[in-house]
Amino acid sequence: MDISKLQKARYDYKPKMPKILLSDIACIKTYDEESTESIGDQAQIKKLFPRTYGMSEVTIRRGKSAGTGKEINIGVILSGGQAPGGHNVIAGLYDAMHKSNIDSHLIGFKGGPSGLLNDRWMEITQPLLEYYRNTGGFDIIGSGRDKIETEAQIAQCEKVLQKHEISALVIIGGDDSNTNAAVLAEQFAEHKVPVQVIGCPKTIDGDLRNDKVELPFGFDTATKTYSELVGNIERDANSSRKYWHFIKLMGRSASHIALECALECQPNIALIGEEIQAEKMTFQMVVRHIADVVATRAARGNNFGVVLIPEGVIEFIPEFQSLINEMNERIAQKEQEISKLASSKERIAFVSKLLTPEHCKVFIQLPGFVQEELVMDRDPHGNVQVSKIETEKLIAEMVDIEMAKRKKAGCYRGSFNYQTHFFGYEGRCAFPSNFDANYCYSLGYTSFVLIANGLSGYMASIGNLHDYVDNWQPGGIPLTMMMDMEERMGVMKPVIRKALVDLNGIPFQFFKAHRDQWEIETCYNNPGPIQYWGPENITDRPTKTVWLEQMHHE
Ligand code: FBP
Numbered sequence: 001m002d003i004s005k006l007q008k009a010r011y012d013y014k015p016k017m018p019k020i021l022l023s024d025i026a027c028i029k030t031y032d033e034e035s036t037e038s039i040g041d042q043a044q045i046k047k048l049f050p051r052t053y054g055m056s057e058v059t060i061r062r063g064k065s066a067g068t069g070k071e072i073n074i075g076v077i078l079s080g081g082q083a084p085g086g087h088n089v090i091a092g093l094y095d096a097m098h099k100s101n102i103d104s105h106l107i108g109f110k111g112g113p114s115g116l117l118n119d120r121w122m123e124i125t126q127p128l129l130e131y132y133r134n135t136g137g138f139d140i141i142g143s144g145r146d147k148i149e150t151e152a153q154i155a156q157c158e159k160v161l162q163k164h165e166i167s168a169l170v171i172i173g174g175d176d177s178n179t180n181a182a183v184l185a186e187q188f189a190e191h192k193v194p195v196q197v198i199g200c201p202k203t204i205d206g207d208l209r210n211d212k213v214e215l216p217f218g219f220d221t222a223t224k225t226y227s228e229l230v231g232n233i234e235r236d237a238n239s240s241r242k243y244w245h246f247i248k249l250m251g252r253s254a255s256h257i258a259l260e261c262a263l264e265c266q267p268n269i270a271l272i273g274e275e276i277q278a279e280k281m282t283f284q285m286v287v288r289h290i291a292d293v294v295a296t297r298a299a300r301g302n303n304f305g306v307v308l309i310p311e312g313v314i315e316f317i318p319e320f321q322s323l324i325n326e327m328n329e330r331i332a333q334k335e336q337e338i339s340k341l342a343s344s345k346e347r348i349a350f351v352s353k354l355l356t357p358e359h360c361k362v363f364i365q366l367p368g369f370v371q372e373e374l375v376m377d378r379d380p381h382g383n384v385q386v387s388k389i390e391t392e393k394l395i396a397e398m399v400d401i402e403m404a405k406r407k408k409a410g411c412y413r414g415s416f417n418y419q420t421h422f423f424g425y426e427g428r429c430a431f432p433s434n435f436d437a438n439y440c441y442s443l444g445y446t447s448f449v450l451i452a453n454g455l456s457g458y459m460a461s462i463g464n465l466h467d468y469v470d471n472w473q474p475g476g477i478p479l480t481m482m483m484d485m486e487e488r489m490g491v492m493k494p495v496i497r498k499a500l501v502d503l504n505g506i507p508f509q510f511f512k513a514h515r516d517q518w519e520i521e522t523c524y525n526n527p528g529p530i531q532y533w534g535p536e537n538i539t540d541r542p543t544k545t546v547w548l549e550q551m552h553h554e
Contacts, residue, residue: 010134010431010532015088015441016540018462018472020060021449025099029063030453030476032056039210039497040484048494049182051189052457055478057212060449067452068100074451075107075166076124077116078143079173079180083202083218084432085440087132087140089172092444094129100452107164112144113180116169117153119160134437136221136429148180157184158193168196168451170444174203174216175496178459182479182496185457196456198447199479204428206256206545209499212477214465217443220435220543222250222427223257224530227264229423230308231526234265237304238522243419244294244399248309248392250424254500255310256545262511263544266523267306269293270515272508273316274501283317287395291402293519298414302522309392311424323359327374328383330354338375347375370394392420433530434539438469446474466542466550506548 020028035056038045046053074097078086090108097104106124109115122141132140148157161169171181178199185197201208201215204222209215226249233245247267251257255273262270269290276286290307297305314320331338334354341347348371352360363371373389396418406412432440439462446460458476465472482496501508517523531539541547 006431006532007135011130013134013434013437013532015092015134016438016469017442017445018474019470020062021442021445021474023062025096025449025452026065026068027062028060028449029065030058030450030455031061031063033059036478036481038480038483044485045480045483045494049186049480052182052186052478053480055457055480057478057481058450058453058455058458058476060446060474065449065452067454071101071103072097072168072451073105073107073164073166074448075109075116075161075164075169076141077109077113077169077171077173078138078141079112079171079177080143080145080203081174082136082138082143082428083204083216084136084221084428084430085217085436086138086143086172086202087135088432088437088440089200089202089217089444089447090124090140091129091133092441093170093447094124094126094444096445096448100448107166108141111142112146113148113177114144114146115141116157116160117146117148119163121164134432136431138429147176148184154184154187158188158191158195161195162193167194168198170198170200170447172200172202174205175208175498177202178208178479179483179494179496181459182457182483182494185479189456196451196454198450198455198476199459200443200447201459201461204257205251205254206260207251207254207498207500208496210482210497212463212481213459213461214463214549215546217436217440218428219256219260220439221430221433221530223260223264223543224433224527225427225430226257226423227261227527228529229426230261230265230267230306231524231528233421234267234306234524235526237306238524241302241304242415243417244305244307244396246307246309246392246396246418246420248311248390248420248422248424250427251310251312252387253312253315254498255312256501258308258310259501259507259511260543260545262308263507263548264525264527265306266514266518266525267308268297268519268522269305270308270511271310271313272501272511273310273313275503275508276313277316277318278503280318282319283398286317287398287402290395290399291406294399294403294416295406295412295414296520298412298416300520303414303416306524307395309395311387311391314389314391315386319362323355323362324374324384324386326355326359327351331375344372344376348372351375367394367397390420390422392422396420431530431532434532435542438540439465442469442472442474446476449474450476466546469540506551507545510548
């Protein structure tokens, strides 16, 4: 294998850990704190999770641990979209379990939850891990988006876990995967299957967070990677002074990534889906607002700018939300007939007839490529794949039309030329920042401490993330604490609540207080690439979101 110099150097990086985790592993243990309630629908969640509901939050402090020293087998799964740092969670888990007992085994199930269902596995060994420490990606064992839901699937998991004599399973994933972890912990307890289940918070989207979980891993690296790219584009825009750049950023529903990049890069405009929904802004209102900024900047001689667009924005715009809901429902009923139509033109015509007049009007006004995306790109459940819609192009084209209208009416004299970009996959497997390398390793290590203390149905957590790593606080949060009931495809289900951008939170309020200036003036900030070596205040700094949120608590 031809390995880059940076990759080689990163193998040798020694992740920092909270001071307490540096103690002898036999001399740290969990302590019960307050007992917990779920964040919503307490009675229903309690009924569905009678054995794992109401457990106490735990902290890790010094104390004699009875559970260390035993030889055990642990299983691990990477689940969902890639996020930088996943390899370090596995490394932290591996190192902790081997500090406890050198003969223990770590079994990685390949390709996500389906690896467990289909018994596809590999042993994670020290020599193998040496090629993955501090690197991005999930390629050590792969990932997948399957769910383990039915009784038959749960029974199959129990069989596979028992076959390998696995006594604990660590699931590294987002809200859905950790919901799955909660279900497995409850079911194993009910069936008296001696397998503990521990979750780890992962997703670049940043939406697996609450009062107890400060941040999922991967958000830090991904947003720093995107911010570098956005900053570069801002510099380019300010150099050539001839383009408006419309940049879509990943984040399936919440706008945390766009907000963080806006705080870092100070673009002219950043759309925040949650605000658009709260203000009940129509698509036309969004387009007109951008057009107003384009016109104001043009009047000052600035025919350039940068607009950040969160991937999930479309679902926050009321008319699209109801159009998509209706399309999902009506297309599902006519799936077979639609599949027989040969051309996209025929499909578009057919689908527009299925819609109510109000939605049909919205649909036919959309540019052809968006109509096509709405009709053609459907997930295995038949739903519109919102993330595949080229919103950046759609918005840019609509602004173009609006500027042409204004020009004709004589109220705009500038020139409007645009470029579109989508940054998503570029950031999901980047080399983890020092923050994510340290955070993930600590999460993996903490997972083992929770296991050694006999816990199940917990998420490993690290608090105080804005502070020096020494002062980070490891612990465990009961998974049921983060749950409420939500409608999923027409059925009420217990799920871990997704955290959307808090419009009253300091990060959004900070953005709101500055954006008028950023719109009109050119206040671009170019944070540059992630730094791995150098002064700690540069290499280890957390995101602005984490930093600003902390100001709120102090
Ligand atoms: P997770 O929630 O699983 O972490 O995935 C996040 C994400 O990167 C989203 O931002 C994006 O919409 C989606 O995954 C893309 O998924 P896929 O990899 O299946 O294209």
